Amino acid sequence: MGRHVEIPGLTLGAEDFEAARRNVAPHVYHTPLLTSRSLSEASGFDVRLKAEIFQRGGSYKVRGPLNVIAHLSEEERARGIICSSAGNHAQGVAIAAKLYGIEATVLMAENATRSKIAATEGYGAKVILHGSIWDEANEKALELVESHGYTYVHPFDDPRLIAGQGTLGLEVLDDWPDAEVVVIPIGGGGLISGNAMSLKSRKPDIRVFGVESSGAPAMKRSVESGELVILERVDTIIDGLRVKRVGANTASVVSRFVEEVVTLPDEQIFEALLWLMTRAKLVVEGAAAAPVGALLHRLVDAQPGSKVVCVLSGGNLDVEQLRGLRWN
Amino acid sequence: MGRHVEIPGLTLGAEDFEAARRNVAPHVYHTPLLTSRSLSEASGFDVRLKAEIFQRGGSYKVRGPLNVIAHLSEEERARGIICSSAGNHAQGVAIAAKLYGIEATVLMAENATRSKIAATEGYGAKVILHGSIWDEANEKALELVESHGYTYVHPFDDPRLIAGQGTLGLEVLDDWPDAEVVVIPIGGGGLISGNAMSLKSRKPDIRVFGVESSGAPAMKRSVESGELVILERVDTIIDGLRVKRVGANTASVVSRFVEEVVTLPDEQIFEALLWLMTRAKLVVEGAAAAPVGALLHRLVDAQPGSKVVCVLSGGNLDVEQLRGLRWN
Numbered sequence: 001m002g003r004h005v006e007i008p009g010l011t012l013g014a015e016d017f018e019a020a021r022r023n024v025a026p027h028v029y030h031t032p033l034l035t036s037r038s039l040s041e042a043s044g045f046d047v048r049l050k051a052e053i054f055q056r057g058g059s060y061k062v063r064g065p066l067n068v069i070a071h072l073s074e075e076e077r078a079r080g081i082i083c084s085s086a087g088n089h090a091q092g093v094a095i096a097a098k099l100y101g102i103e104a105t106v107l108m109a110e111n112a113t114r115s116k117i118a119a120t121e122g123y124g125a126k127v128i129l130h131g132s133i134w135d136e137a138n139e140k141a142l143e144l145v146e147s148h149g150y151t152y153v154h155p156f157d158d159p160r161l162i163a164g165q166g167t168l169g170l171e172v173l174d175d176w177p178d179a180e181v182v183v184i185p186i187g188g189g190g191l192i193s194g195n196a197m198s199l200k201s202r203k204p205d206i207r208v209f210g211v212e213s214s215g216a217p218a219m220k221r222s223v224e225s226g227e228l229v230i231l232e233r234v235d236t237i238i239d240g241l242r243v244k245r246v247g248a249n250t251a252s253v254v255s256r257f258v259e260e261v262v263t264l265p266d267e268q269i270f271e272a273l274l275w276l277m278t279r280a281k282l283v284v285e286g287a288a289a290a291p292v293g294a295l296l297h298r299l300v301d302a303q304p305g306s307k308v309v310c311v312l313s314g315g316n317l318d319v320e321q322l323r324g325l326r327w328n
Numbered sequence: 329m330g331r332h333v334e335i336p337g338l339t340l341g342a343e344d345f346e347a348a349r350r351n352v353a354p355h356v357y358h359t360p361l362l363t364s365r366s367l368s369e370a371s372g373f374d375v376r377l378k379a380e381i382f383q384r385g386g387s388y389k390v391r392g393p394l395n396v397i398a399h400l401s402e403e404e405r406a407r408g409i410i411c412s413s414a415g416n417h418a419q420g421v422a423i424a425a426k427l428y429g430i431e432a433t434v435l436m437a438e439n440a441t442r443s444k445i446a447a448t449e450g451y452g453a454k455v456i457l458h459g460s461i462w463d464e465a466n467e468k469a470l471e472l473v474e475s476h477g478y479t480y481v482h483p484f485d486d487p488r489l490i491a492g493q494g495t496l497g498l499e500v501l502d503d504w505p506d507a508e509v510v511v512i513p514i515g516g517g518g519l520i521s522g523n524a525m526s527l528k529s530r531k532p533d534i535r536v537f538g539v540e541s542s543g544a545p546a547m548k549r550s551v552e553s554g555e556l557v558i559l560e561r562v563d564t565i566i567d568g569l570r571v572k573r574v575g576a577n578t579a580s581v582v583s584r585f586v587e588e589v590v591t592l593p594d595e596q597i598f599e600a601l602l603w604l605m606t607r608a609k610l611v612v613e614g615a616a617a618a619p620v621g622a623l624l625h626r627l628v629d630a631q632p633g634s635k636v637v638c639v640l641s642g643g644n645l646d647v648e649q650l651r652g653l654r655w656n
Contacts, residue, residue: 053609058609278645281381281386281610281611281612281643282609282610283606283609284609315609317605
């Protein structure tokens with residue numbers, strides 16, 4: 001993979017991210033950048049962990065929707081927002097809506113677990129169960145956009161949302177201006193798109209790496225082929241990484257602003273998850289462990305001693321999944 | 329329970345703890361005092377968590393041995409130190425010895441798990457397996473003290489060790505001078521003894537609560553009866569809380585410097601452990617979850633809104649134990 005892929009598309013600059021920050025920062029935690037001597041020793045880098053696990057709702061997902069809402073007119077806000085998700089995006093949308101005092105509707109498939117429904121309702125959103133898979137729930141959401149005038153909040157490809165997610169990177173550079181490399185998990189690509197651009201808008205020579213599960217390399221293949229690849233099947237049990245297709249915007253941004261997308265199998269990601277629990281005493285979800293796995297398996301091409309940030313994107317570990325893991 | 333119990337005994341003052349701090353601080357992390365909005369909301373207090381889970385070796389246990397070694401003569405140091413433990417004390421002794429560049433020997437029963445032996449050896453200690461239970465391993469350790477001139481490091485009742493553990497409390501007051509209540513788990517009583525005295529040496533009106541498993545209330549019964557009670561049986565699976573008898577010194581200190589010892593069953597402690605994992609995203613061991621369980625179950629007698637510190641004493645969770653828990 002390299003810079004030979006030229007996909008024109010979305011570019012956001014320093015002023016976009018500063019504006020996003022004014023919209024987002026009053027409502028979120030500036031999460032800590034933790035040092036990890038163990039991980040530094042194990043990887044050979046000087047590693048810090050952006051602990052977004054401590055964010056409201058347990059992941060970065062509240063940042064983007066806050067910026068989307070900030071861009072809505074009074075009339076649009078009065079009609080409310082909608083999304084389809086049974087994961088962190090649902091909670092991010094619900095929390096952001098509550099913070100702005102507007103209504104949120106969340107579509108989930110009928111097999112959504114009771115705990116995820118309760119968590120989203122707990123933040124004040126209205127949950128509607130529809131269909132047997134996400135696509136059906138999402139179709140219903142789009143119908144409701146038509147009939148009720150809700151604003152649809154895309155989980156990763158809306159430029160306003162991407163700008164909001166990118167506020168994380170500004171905090172990283174505030175706390176560690178010397179950071180040289182940032183490693184970020186990729187699902188649909190919203191997090192890495194926002195942050196590759198926000199980081200480079202402030203520090204052009206910083207290097208950004210993305211990490212996917214090798215069972216769902218939709219971004220890697222899209223960037224390599226220069227067009228949006230839709231995977232026929234995905235083979236990962238990790239929620240935040242399980243996507244068949246990334247976004248047109250996010251693929252374009254990653255092609256132009258990310259040094260390399262690396263992949264590793266679920267097994268190595270879960271190994272990193274357990275490593276973080278036993279060594280760093282932090283609870284992370286699968287996607288958040290992927291950058292640490294990439295360091296432990298020497299997939300990030302950087303000089304020994306480099307100042308590296310791993311983004312721990314969320315801590316909403318599915319505890320039933322944890323129970324099934326092999327512990328060494 | 330109350331102040332009617334008058335057990336004369338060990339008292340350490342401000343100068344003892346300042347001296348201990350000079351010995352200990354250069355070698356340990358000043359661990360963070362984390363705010364927890366979730367726990368504050370759930371408990372009705374203003375709660376902060378002393379995150380000793382991030383300490384060297386994963387628990388507070390390195391503090392005491394560092395102070396013990398600092399008090400040894402050059403000749404004693406040359407002969408080395410010894411202890412008997414398959415838990416955090418073993419690692420604390422091993423790390424402290426390594427930091428001072430002296431030799432440590434650790435006795436464990438022959439059924440000690442490979443991982444605990446490896447962890448202790450990993451810190452540079454020599455591990456000797458002897459006997460089928462701790463008492464037999466400990467007898468062997470005392471024999472080696474006689475034959476080799478090692479200094480025996482008691483797990484909780486040595487005044488030098490107690491002073492070292494008490495350095496944790498000084499950090500708490502540095503970070504939060506307004507703290508009003510501190511809640512601390514009790515096994516043998518070393519941690520709470522050191523910190524009840526160090527906290528009150530600096531801030532006499534601070535209130536200290538201890539927490540035991542109701543399956544092993546050796547401290548509560550000793551303090552209530554005014555004499556050292558040896559339990560006939562203990563009924564807890566939580567390592568750091570599973571003791572048949574506390575120390576003569578620690579019981580004396582708790583009688584005089586601790587407001588109240590409360591107890592709760594293992595089930596409620598593990599519930600608190602899972603609460604910390606899912607809500608606070610922190611990995612703690614059973615003993616460390618006990619103070620949080622005490623808050624969640626309203627066992628700590630303080631005014632709503634009080635400024636309360638829970639000491640998360642260690643994060644060395646036995647992952648096999650975790651696997652067996654019920655997740656809600």
